[in-house]
Amino acid sequence: MKLSHQNLRREMDILWILTKKEIILQYKRTSLGILWSLLNPLLLALVYYVAFNIILGVKITNFPLFLLSALFPWTWFSSSVNAATVSLVSNRSLVKKFLFPKHYLLMASVISQGIHFLFSIPIIILLVYLYGKTVGVIWFIGVPLLLIIQFIITIGASLAVSIINVYFMDFQFIVAFILNMLFWITPIIYRLDSIPETYRFLFLYMNPLTPLMSSWRELFISNTIYWSWLAIAFLGSLVILFIGLLIFRRLSRRLDEVI
Protein backbone atom coordinates (compact mmCIF):
# COMPACT_ATOMS: atom_id res chain seq x y z
CA MET A 1 0.00 0.00 0.00
CA LYS A 2 1.08 3.51 -0.73
CA LEU A 3 1.86 6.18 1.79
CA SER A 4 -1.33 7.47 3.30
CA HIS A 5 -0.69 11.11 2.45
CA GLN A 6 -0.42 10.18 -1.20
CA ASN A 7 -3.74 8.39 -0.93
CA LEU A 8 -5.21 11.49 0.64
CA ARG A 9 -3.72 13.59 -2.15
CA ARG A 10 -5.31 11.29 -4.69
CA GLU A 11 -8.69 11.34 -2.95
CA MET A 12 -8.66 15.12 -2.93
CA ASP A 13 -7.75 15.10 -6.60
CA ILE A 14 -10.70 12.82 -7.35
CA LEU A 15 -13.07 15.16 -5.53
CA TRP A 16 -11.50 18.13 -7.31
CA ILE A 17 -11.79 16.65 -10.80
CA LEU A 18 -15.38 15.47 -10.25
CA THR A 19 -16.35 18.93 -9.02
CA LYS A 20 -14.61 20.54 -11.95
CA LYS A 21 -16.45 18.20 -14.27
CA GLU A 22 -19.79 19.24 -12.73
CA ILE A 23 -18.96 22.90 -13.12
CA ILE A 24 -17.75 22.55 -16.70
CA LEU A 25 -20.65 20.38 -17.78
CA GLN A 26 -23.54 22.21 -16.17
CA TYR A 27 -23.49 25.10 -18.60
CA LYS A 28 -21.48 23.59 -21.41
CA ARG A 29 -22.92 24.53 -24.80
CA THR A 30 -24.89 27.46 -23.40
CA SER A 31 -24.08 31.07 -24.29
CA LEU A 32 -24.56 32.65 -20.87
CA GLY A 33 -22.78 29.85 -19.03
CA ILE A 34 -22.36 30.25 -15.30
CA LEU A 35 -24.41 33.46 -15.35
CA TRP A 36 -27.46 31.20 -15.36
CA SER A 37 -26.85 30.30 -11.72
CA LEU A 38 -27.39 33.97 -10.92
CA LEU A 39 -30.10 34.60 -13.47
CA ASN A 40 -32.27 31.71 -12.35
CA PRO A 41 -32.85 32.86 -8.77
CA LEU A 42 -33.04 36.47 -9.95
CA LEU A 43 -35.81 35.67 -12.42
CA LEU A 44 -37.54 33.57 -9.80
CA ALA A 45 -37.31 36.49 -7.38
CA LEU A 46 -38.90 38.73 -9.98
CA VAL A 47 -41.84 36.35 -10.28
CA TYR A 48 -42.35 36.27 -6.51
CA TYR A 49 -41.96 40.02 -6.35
CA VAL A 50 -44.77 40.51 -8.85
CA ALA A 51 -46.97 37.85 -7.26
CA PHE A 52 -46.53 38.79 -3.63
CA ASN A 53 -45.59 42.43 -3.53
CA ILE A 54 -47.61 43.77 -6.44
CA ILE A 55 -50.57 41.40 -6.80
CA LEU A 56 -51.12 40.19 -3.25
CA GLY A 57 -49.79 43.38 -1.72
CA VAL A 58 -47.62 41.76 0.93
CA LYS A 59 -45.91 44.52 2.89
CA ILE A 60 -42.29 43.65 3.44
CA THR A 61 -39.69 46.39 3.29
CA ASN A 62 -36.80 45.97 0.86
CA PHE A 63 -38.56 42.98 -0.62
CA PRO A 64 -35.87 42.12 -3.25
CA LEU A 65 -33.11 41.98 -0.64
CA PHE A 66 -35.41 40.20 1.79
CA LEU A 67 -36.21 37.57 -0.82
CA LEU A 68 -32.77 37.02 -2.33
CA SER A 69 -30.99 36.80 1.02
CA ALA A 70 -32.81 33.50 1.59
CA LEU A 71 -33.50 32.50 -2.01
CA PHE A 72 -29.81 32.26 -3.00
CA PRO A 73 -28.91 29.88 -0.15
CA TRP A 74 -32.12 27.93 -0.83
CA THR A 75 -31.12 27.59 -4.47
CA TRP A 76 -27.82 26.09 -3.38
CA PHE A 77 -29.69 23.52 -1.33
CA SER A 78 -32.37 22.62 -3.84
CA SER A 79 -30.18 22.50 -6.93
CA SER A 80 -27.63 20.38 -5.06
CA VAL A 81 -30.24 17.89 -3.96
CA ASN A 82 -31.69 17.85 -7.47
CA ALA A 83 -28.28 17.19 -9.00
CA ALA A 84 -27.35 14.67 -6.33
CA THR A 85 -30.52 12.65 -6.93
CA VAL A 86 -29.25 11.58 -10.33
CA SER A 87 -25.53 11.82 -9.53
CA LEU A 88 -25.07 8.06 -9.17
CA VAL A 89 -27.33 6.90 -11.98
CA SER A 90 -26.10 9.43 -14.50
CA ASN A 91 -22.49 8.53 -13.75
CA ARG A 92 -23.24 4.83 -13.98
CA SER A 93 -20.26 4.13 -16.23
CA LEU A 94 -17.86 5.72 -13.75
CA VAL A 95 -19.42 3.81 -10.86
CA LYS A 96 -19.15 0.52 -12.70
CA LYS A 97 -15.75 0.89 -14.30
CA PHE A 98 -13.63 2.74 -11.75
CA LEU A 99 -12.79 2.24 -8.12
CA PHE A 100 -13.28 5.42 -6.10
CA PRO A 101 -15.47 6.57 -3.22
CA LYS A 102 -18.93 6.79 -4.77
CA HIS A 103 -20.14 9.51 -2.44
CA TYR A 104 -17.63 11.87 -4.07
CA LEU A 105 -20.03 12.09 -7.00
CA LEU A 106 -22.75 13.69 -4.91
CA MET A 107 -20.26 15.72 -2.90
CA ALA A 108 -19.07 17.13 -6.21
CA SER A 109 -22.64 18.22 -7.00
CA VAL A 110 -22.99 19.92 -3.64
CA ILE A 111 -19.61 21.66 -3.86
CA SER A 112 -20.12 22.89 -7.40
CA GLN A 113 -23.53 24.33 -6.51
CA GLY A 114 -21.91 25.84 -3.42
CA ILE A 115 -19.40 27.61 -5.64
CA HIS A 116 -22.27 29.02 -7.68
CA PHE A 117 -23.79 30.24 -4.42
CA LEU A 118 -20.55 31.99 -3.45
CA PHE A 119 -20.71 33.86 -6.74
CA SER A 120 -24.16 35.16 -5.81
CA ILE A 121 -22.98 36.74 -2.55
CA PRO A 122 -21.65 39.86 -4.39
CA ILE A 123 -25.20 40.48 -5.63
CA ILE A 124 -26.43 40.39 -2.07
CA ILE A 125 -23.66 42.79 -1.02
CA LEU A 126 -24.67 45.09 -3.86
CA LEU A 127 -28.29 45.05 -2.68
CA VAL A 128 -27.23 45.62 0.91
CA TYR A 129 -25.48 48.85 -0.06
CA LEU A 130 -28.28 49.78 -2.47
CA TYR A 131 -30.73 49.76 0.44
CA GLY A 132 -28.39 51.88 2.52
CA LYS A 133 -27.17 49.10 4.82
CA THR A 134 -23.64 47.90 5.46
CA VAL A 135 -21.71 44.64 5.52
CA GLY A 136 -20.68 43.97 9.11
CA VAL A 137 -17.55 42.24 10.37
CA ILE A 138 -19.88 39.57 11.70
CA TRP A 139 -20.25 38.26 8.14
CA PHE A 140 -16.75 36.84 8.38
CA ILE A 141 -17.89 34.62 11.25
CA GLY A 142 -21.46 34.07 10.13
CA VAL A 143 -20.91 33.18 6.48
CA PRO A 144 -18.36 30.38 7.11
CA LEU A 145 -20.46 28.93 9.96
CA LEU A 146 -23.64 28.95 7.89
CA LEU A 147 -21.76 27.53 4.91
CA ILE A 148 -20.59 24.62 7.05
CA ILE A 149 -24.02 23.93 8.52
CA GLN A 150 -25.71 24.11 5.13
CA PHE A 151 -23.01 21.91 3.61
CA ILE A 152 -23.66 19.24 6.23
CA ILE A 153 -27.44 19.36 5.75
CA THR A 154 -27.13 19.22 1.99
CA ILE A 155 -24.62 16.37 2.00
CA GLY A 156 -26.82 14.41 4.40
CA ALA A 157 -29.91 14.84 2.24
CA SER A 158 -27.93 14.15 -0.94
CA LEU A 159 -26.47 10.91 0.41
CA ALA A 160 -29.95 9.58 1.07
CA VAL A 161 -31.65 10.67 -2.15
CA SER A 162 -28.82 9.67 -4.47
CA ILE A 163 -28.65 6.07 -3.29
CA ILE A 164 -32.42 5.62 -2.97
CA ASN A 165 -32.81 6.83 -6.54
CA VAL A 166 -30.61 3.98 -7.75
CA TYR A 167 -33.13 1.48 -6.40
CA PHE A 168 -36.30 3.41 -7.20
CA MET A 169 -36.02 5.69 -10.18
CA ASP A 170 -39.48 7.03 -9.32
CA PHE A 171 -37.80 8.69 -6.42
CA GLN A 172 -36.52 11.62 -8.44
CA PHE A 173 -40.11 12.76 -8.97
CA ILE A 174 -40.81 12.40 -5.27
CA VAL A 175 -37.70 14.47 -4.53
CA ALA A 176 -38.94 17.20 -6.87
CA PHE A 177 -42.21 17.26 -4.95
CA ILE A 178 -40.52 17.26 -1.54
CA LEU A 179 -38.24 20.13 -2.56
CA ASN A 180 -41.24 22.10 -3.74
CA MET A 181 -43.02 21.45 -0.47
CA LEU A 182 -39.94 22.32 1.58
CA PHE A 183 -39.68 25.60 -0.27
CA TRP A 184 -43.14 26.60 0.92
CA ILE A 185 -42.82 25.40 4.51
CA THR A 186 -39.45 27.11 4.95
CA PRO A 187 -39.52 30.86 5.59
CA ILE A 188 -38.05 32.06 2.29
CA ILE A 189 -40.70 34.25 0.75
CA TYR A 190 -42.17 34.99 4.17
CA ARG A 191 -40.84 35.78 7.61
CA LEU A 192 -40.52 33.22 10.37
CA ASP A 193 -42.79 35.36 12.56
CA SER A 194 -45.53 35.25 9.90
CA ILE A 195 -46.11 31.68 11.03
CA PRO A 196 -48.77 31.60 13.79
CA GLU A 197 -47.00 31.41 17.10
CA THR A 198 -48.71 28.14 18.08
CA TYR A 199 -47.02 26.27 15.23
CA ARG A 200 -43.81 28.26 14.97
CA PHE A 201 -41.76 25.94 17.17
CA LEU A 202 -42.76 23.03 14.91
CA PHE A 203 -41.36 24.77 11.84
CA LEU A 204 -38.27 25.78 13.74
CA TYR A 205 -37.43 22.45 15.32
CA MET A 206 -38.68 19.95 12.77
CA ASN A 207 -37.05 21.53 9.76
CA PRO A 208 -33.43 22.67 10.19
CA LEU A 209 -33.75 24.62 6.94
CA THR A 210 -36.02 27.05 8.79
CA PRO A 211 -33.42 28.30 11.29
CA LEU A 212 -30.75 28.04 8.59
CA MET A 213 -32.49 30.18 5.98
CA SER A 214 -33.67 32.62 8.65
CA SER A 215 -30.09 32.90 9.89
CA TRP A 216 -28.78 33.69 6.39
CA ARG A 217 -31.40 36.38 6.06
CA GLU A 218 -30.79 37.98 9.45
CA LEU A 219 -27.05 37.94 8.82
CA PHE A 220 -27.34 39.55 5.40
CA ILE A 221 -30.04 42.08 6.26
CA SER A 222 -29.36 43.06 9.84
CA ASN A 223 -25.80 41.87 10.59
CA THR A 224 -27.09 39.64 13.35
CA ILE A 225 -26.44 36.06 14.32
CA TYR A 226 -29.08 34.32 16.38
CA TRP A 227 -26.97 31.72 18.09
CA SER A 228 -29.96 29.68 19.21
CA TRP A 229 -31.07 29.29 15.56
CA LEU A 230 -27.54 28.36 14.62
CA ALA A 231 -27.46 25.73 17.34
CA ILE A 232 -30.79 24.22 16.25
CA ALA A 233 -29.70 24.20 12.61
CA PHE A 234 -26.37 22.61 13.51
CA LEU A 235 -27.95 19.85 15.59
CA GLY A 236 -30.48 19.25 12.84
CA SER A 237 -27.72 19.07 10.25
CA LEU A 238 -25.92 16.39 12.26
CA VAL A 239 -29.12 14.36 12.53
CA ILE A 240 -29.67 14.60 8.78
CA LEU A 241 -26.07 13.69 8.02
CA PHE A 242 -26.30 10.71 10.34
CA ILE A 243 -29.50 9.45 8.72
CA GLY A 244 -28.07 10.08 5.26
CA LEU A 245 -24.90 8.15 6.04
CA LEU A 246 -26.91 5.29 7.50
CA ILE A 247 -29.10 4.99 4.42
CA PHE A 248 -26.16 5.38 2.05
CA ARG A 249 -24.04 2.76 3.77
CA ARG A 250 -26.89 0.33 4.08
CA LEU A 251 -27.99 0.62 0.46
CA SER A 252 -24.57 0.85 -1.18
CA ARG A 253 -23.86 -2.76 -0.25
CA ARG A 254 -25.90 -3.91 -3.21
CA LEU A 255 -25.21 -0.94 -5.42
CA ASP A 256 -23.12 -3.03 -7.84
CA GLU A 257 -26.07 -5.34 -8.51
CA VAL A 258 -28.69 -2.75 -9.31
CA ILE A 259 -26.93 0.19 -10.90
Add this chain to the structure above:
Amino acid sequence: MNEFAIDLDHIWKKYPLQKDRPGFKEFFVNIHKSISKKKDKENRHFYGLKDLTLKIKRGECVGIIGKNGAGKSTLLSIILGTIFPSKGKVKVMDRVTPLLELGAGFHPDLTGRENVILNGILLGLTKLEVLKKIPSIIDFSGICEFIDIPVRTYSSGMYLRLAFSVAMHTDPKILIIDEVLSVGDEGFQKKSKEAIIKLIRGGITTVFVSHNLQDIEEICNRTIWLDHGKVMAEGETKVVVDKYRKETMCTG
Protein backbone atom coordinates in the same frame (compact mmCIF):
# COMPACT_ATOMS: atom_id res chain seq x y z
CA MET B 1 4.88 -10.57 1.64
CA ASN B 2 2.14 -12.58 0.06
CA GLU B 3 3.22 -14.16 -3.18
CA PHE B 4 -0.25 -13.90 -4.65
CA ALA B 5 -1.21 -10.65 -6.27
CA ILE B 6 -4.81 -11.77 -6.52
CA ASP B 7 -6.37 -14.26 -4.16
CA LEU B 8 -10.02 -15.15 -4.65
CA ASP B 9 -11.34 -17.65 -2.17
CA HIS B 10 -14.61 -19.48 -2.86
CA ILE B 11 -16.34 -16.54 -4.50
CA TRP B 12 -20.09 -16.57 -5.08
CA LYS B 13 -21.93 -13.77 -6.75
CA LYS B 14 -25.68 -13.74 -6.56
CA TYR B 15 -27.81 -11.42 -8.67
CA PRO B 16 -31.50 -10.69 -8.25
CA LEU B 17 -33.44 -11.67 -11.34
CA GLN B 18 -34.88 -8.91 -13.41
CA LYS B 19 -38.41 -10.35 -13.42
CA ASP B 20 -38.12 -10.89 -9.70
CA ARG B 21 -40.38 -7.99 -8.77
CA PRO B 22 -42.40 -6.66 -11.69
CA GLY B 23 -42.94 -2.94 -12.07
CA PHE B 24 -40.39 -0.83 -10.24
CA LYS B 25 -37.46 -3.05 -10.63
CA GLU B 26 -37.60 -3.30 -14.38
CA PHE B 27 -36.40 0.26 -14.54
CA PHE B 28 -33.11 -0.32 -12.92
CA VAL B 29 -31.99 -3.93 -12.97
CA ASN B 30 -30.35 -4.29 -16.31
CA ILE B 31 -26.81 -5.53 -16.04
CA HIS B 32 -26.71 -9.30 -16.56
CA LYS B 33 -29.87 -9.11 -18.75
CA SER B 34 -28.38 -11.48 -21.25
CA ILE B 35 -27.71 -14.11 -18.63
CA SER B 36 -30.87 -13.86 -16.64
CA LYS B 37 -33.12 -14.41 -19.62
CA LYS B 38 -31.83 -17.92 -20.08
CA LYS B 39 -32.70 -18.86 -16.53
CA ASP B 40 -35.93 -20.01 -15.08
CA LYS B 41 -38.10 -16.99 -14.39
CA GLU B 42 -39.38 -18.56 -11.20
CA ASN B 43 -35.88 -18.33 -9.71
CA ARG B 44 -35.50 -15.31 -7.53
CA HIS B 45 -31.75 -15.21 -8.07
CA PHE B 46 -29.13 -16.55 -10.31
CA TYR B 47 -25.45 -16.96 -9.71
CA GLY B 48 -22.95 -15.07 -11.83
CA LEU B 49 -20.09 -16.88 -10.16
CA LYS B 50 -20.30 -20.15 -8.32
CA ASP B 51 -17.67 -21.10 -5.76
CA LEU B 52 -14.79 -19.72 -7.76
CA THR B 53 -11.31 -19.99 -6.31
CA LEU B 54 -8.46 -18.33 -8.12
CA LYS B 55 -4.95 -17.48 -7.05
CA ILE B 56 -2.73 -15.43 -9.30
CA LYS B 57 0.93 -14.93 -8.54
CA ARG B 58 2.80 -11.71 -8.98
CA GLY B 59 3.89 -11.23 -12.55
CA GLU B 60 1.64 -13.96 -13.86
CA CYS B 61 -0.52 -13.45 -16.94
CA VAL B 62 -3.74 -15.41 -16.73
CA GLY B 63 -6.22 -15.75 -19.57
CA ILE B 64 -9.95 -16.17 -19.04
CA ILE B 65 -12.03 -17.74 -21.77
CA GLY B 66 -15.64 -18.80 -22.02
CA LYS B 67 -18.90 -18.08 -23.77
CA ASN B 68 -20.89 -14.88 -23.37
CA GLY B 69 -22.42 -14.76 -19.93
CA ALA B 70 -19.94 -17.22 -18.45
CA GLY B 71 -19.03 -14.76 -15.72
CA LYS B 72 -15.80 -13.39 -17.17
CA SER B 73 -16.65 -9.73 -16.78
CA THR B 74 -18.14 -10.31 -13.34
CA LEU B 75 -14.87 -11.91 -12.35
CA LEU B 76 -12.87 -8.94 -13.60
CA SER B 77 -15.14 -6.49 -11.77
CA ILE B 78 -14.71 -8.47 -8.57
CA ILE B 79 -10.94 -8.23 -8.93
CA LEU B 80 -11.27 -4.50 -9.65
CA GLY B 81 -13.50 -4.08 -6.61
CA THR B 82 -16.53 -2.48 -8.24
CA ILE B 83 -18.54 -5.63 -7.56
CA PHE B 84 -18.65 -7.26 -4.15
CA PRO B 85 -18.94 -11.02 -3.83
CA SER B 86 -22.06 -12.36 -2.10
CA LYS B 87 -19.88 -14.94 -0.40
CA GLY B 88 -16.17 -15.56 -0.28
CA LYS B 89 -13.02 -13.54 0.23
CA VAL B 90 -11.20 -11.27 -2.20
CA LYS B 91 -7.62 -10.23 -1.61
CA VAL B 92 -5.95 -7.98 -4.12
CA MET B 93 -2.49 -6.75 -3.19
CA ASP B 94 -2.08 -3.78 -5.47
CA ARG B 95 -3.95 -1.12 -7.34
CA VAL B 96 -5.85 -2.59 -10.26
CA THR B 97 -5.88 -0.79 -13.58
CA PRO B 98 -8.93 -1.68 -15.62
CA LEU B 99 -8.88 -1.86 -19.39
CA LEU B 100 -12.53 -2.77 -19.58
CA GLU B 101 -14.87 -0.79 -21.78
CA LEU B 102 -12.37 1.71 -23.05
CA GLY B 103 -13.66 5.22 -22.97
CA ALA B 104 -16.47 4.32 -20.56
CA GLY B 105 -15.25 7.09 -18.29
CA PHE B 106 -15.16 9.68 -21.03
CA HIS B 107 -17.77 12.37 -21.09
CA PRO B 108 -18.72 13.33 -24.64
CA ASP B 109 -18.96 17.04 -23.86
CA LEU B 110 -15.52 17.30 -22.28
CA THR B 111 -12.47 17.85 -24.44
CA GLY B 112 -9.87 15.17 -25.00
CA ARG B 113 -7.54 16.85 -22.54
CA GLU B 114 -10.22 17.22 -19.84
CA ASN B 115 -11.16 13.57 -20.25
CA VAL B 116 -7.52 12.50 -20.00
CA ILE B 117 -7.22 14.31 -16.66
CA LEU B 118 -10.53 12.88 -15.39
CA ASN B 119 -9.67 9.34 -16.39
CA GLY B 120 -6.05 9.55 -15.30
CA ILE B 121 -7.10 10.57 -11.80
CA LEU B 122 -9.84 7.95 -11.60
CA LEU B 123 -7.31 5.34 -12.67
CA GLY B 124 -5.15 6.17 -9.68
CA LEU B 125 -2.80 8.98 -10.63
CA THR B 126 -2.63 12.30 -8.86
CA LYS B 127 -3.45 15.48 -10.73
CA LEU B 128 0.24 16.42 -10.91
CA GLU B 129 1.24 13.04 -12.31
CA VAL B 130 -1.42 13.27 -15.00
CA LEU B 131 -0.37 16.78 -16.00
CA LYS B 132 3.22 15.59 -16.29
CA LYS B 133 2.24 12.66 -18.46
CA ILE B 134 -0.18 14.46 -20.76
CA PRO B 135 2.31 15.13 -23.58
CA SER B 136 3.31 11.50 -23.66
CA ILE B 137 -0.34 10.35 -23.52
CA ILE B 138 -1.29 12.59 -26.42
CA ASP B 139 1.75 11.51 -28.36
CA PHE B 140 0.98 7.80 -27.93
CA SER B 141 -2.68 8.24 -28.93
CA GLY B 142 -1.66 10.17 -32.01
CA ILE B 143 -4.54 12.67 -31.93
CA CYS B 144 -2.59 15.83 -31.16
CA GLU B 145 -4.58 18.36 -33.15
CA PHE B 146 -7.98 17.28 -31.75
CA ILE B 147 -7.02 17.11 -28.09
CA ASP B 148 -8.76 20.35 -27.14
CA ILE B 149 -12.11 19.70 -28.75
CA PRO B 150 -14.99 17.70 -27.22
CA VAL B 151 -14.60 13.97 -27.65
CA ARG B 152 -18.16 13.64 -29.00
CA THR B 153 -16.66 14.82 -32.29
CA TYR B 154 -14.09 12.02 -32.26
CA SER B 155 -14.36 8.92 -34.38
CA SER B 156 -14.81 5.76 -32.32
CA GLY B 157 -11.27 4.76 -33.14
CA MET B 158 -9.85 8.02 -31.82
CA TYR B 159 -11.96 7.70 -28.70
CA LEU B 160 -10.59 4.25 -27.96
CA ARG B 161 -7.01 5.20 -28.78
CA LEU B 162 -7.07 8.07 -26.32
CA ALA B 163 -8.66 5.93 -23.60
CA PHE B 164 -6.13 3.17 -24.14
CA SER B 165 -3.30 5.65 -24.07
CA VAL B 166 -4.40 7.03 -20.68
CA ALA B 167 -4.62 3.57 -19.15
CA MET B 168 -1.17 2.66 -20.46
CA HIS B 169 0.32 5.68 -18.73
CA THR B 170 -1.04 4.99 -15.26
CA ASP B 171 1.88 2.83 -14.21
CA PRO B 172 -0.23 -0.33 -13.80
CA LYS B 173 0.66 -2.95 -11.22
CA ILE B 174 -2.24 -5.26 -11.90
CA LEU B 175 -3.89 -5.00 -15.26
CA ILE B 176 -7.28 -6.45 -16.08
CA ILE B 177 -8.06 -6.49 -19.75
CA ASP B 178 -11.42 -7.19 -21.32
CA GLU B 179 -11.16 -7.67 -25.03
CA VAL B 180 -9.30 -4.51 -25.90
CA LEU B 181 -6.54 -5.66 -28.20
CA SER B 182 -8.64 -4.70 -31.19
CA VAL B 183 -8.46 -0.97 -30.64
CA GLY B 184 -8.24 1.44 -33.54
CA ASP B 185 -6.75 0.81 -36.95
CA GLU B 186 -4.22 -1.85 -37.78
CA GLY B 187 -1.25 0.31 -36.95
CA PHE B 188 -2.59 1.20 -33.53
CA GLN B 189 -3.64 -2.39 -32.86
CA LYS B 190 -0.07 -3.47 -33.33
CA LYS B 191 1.20 -0.61 -31.21
CA SER B 192 -1.27 -1.31 -28.39
CA LYS B 193 -0.56 -5.02 -28.37
CA GLU B 194 3.15 -4.34 -28.19
CA ALA B 195 2.61 -1.91 -25.32
CA ILE B 196 0.62 -4.51 -23.38
CA ILE B 197 3.11 -7.28 -24.04
CA LYS B 198 5.91 -4.99 -22.92
CA LEU B 199 4.07 -4.34 -19.64
CA ILE B 200 3.49 -8.05 -19.11
CA ARG B 201 7.13 -8.90 -19.80
CA GLY B 202 8.01 -6.10 -17.41
CA GLY B 203 6.50 -8.15 -14.62
CA ILE B 204 3.04 -6.74 -13.96
CA THR B 205 0.24 -9.11 -13.09
CA THR B 206 -2.37 -9.45 -15.81
CA VAL B 207 -5.80 -10.99 -16.10
CA PHE B 208 -6.80 -11.12 -19.70
CA VAL B 209 -10.29 -11.87 -21.02
CA SER B 210 -10.66 -12.50 -24.71
CA HIS B 211 -12.63 -14.40 -27.30
CA ASN B 212 -9.60 -14.32 -29.52
CA LEU B 213 -7.93 -17.61 -28.63
CA GLN B 214 -4.83 -16.76 -30.61
CA ASP B 215 -4.20 -13.71 -28.46
CA ILE B 216 -4.68 -15.82 -25.36
CA GLU B 217 -2.24 -18.42 -26.59
CA GLU B 218 0.27 -15.77 -27.48
CA ILE B 219 0.14 -13.84 -24.22
CA CYS B 220 -0.96 -15.99 -21.29
CA ASN B 221 0.97 -18.65 -19.43
CA ARG B 222 -2.07 -19.97 -17.66
CA THR B 223 -5.71 -20.01 -18.71
CA ILE B 224 -9.03 -20.56 -17.02
CA TRP B 225 -12.14 -21.64 -18.84
CA LEU B 226 -15.32 -20.37 -17.26
CA ASP B 227 -18.83 -21.56 -17.98
CA HIS B 228 -21.98 -20.50 -16.13
CA GLY B 229 -19.88 -19.03 -13.37
CA LYS B 230 -17.88 -22.19 -12.80
CA VAL B 231 -14.34 -23.20 -13.66
CA MET B 232 -14.51 -25.87 -16.37
CA ALA B 233 -10.78 -26.24 -16.80
CA GLU B 234 -7.67 -24.56 -15.55
CA GLY B 235 -4.01 -24.92 -16.33
CA GLU B 236 -1.47 -24.48 -19.07
CA THR B 237 -2.88 -22.27 -21.80
CA LYS B 238 -2.43 -24.72 -24.65
CA VAL B 239 -4.20 -27.58 -22.89
CA VAL B 240 -7.15 -25.48 -21.74
CA VAL B 241 -7.58 -23.71 -25.05
CA ASP B 242 -7.51 -27.00 -26.93
CA LYS B 243 -10.13 -28.44 -24.62
CA TYR B 244 -12.28 -25.34 -25.07
CA ARG B 245 -11.92 -25.49 -28.85
CA LYS B 246 -13.01 -29.10 -28.90
CA GLU B 247 -16.02 -28.39 -26.72
CA THR B 248 -17.21 -25.38 -28.68
CA MET B 249 -16.74 -27.25 -31.95
CA CYS B 250 -18.97 -30.06 -30.70
CA THR B 251 -21.80 -27.92 -29.42
CA GLY B 252 -21.49 -25.51 -32.32
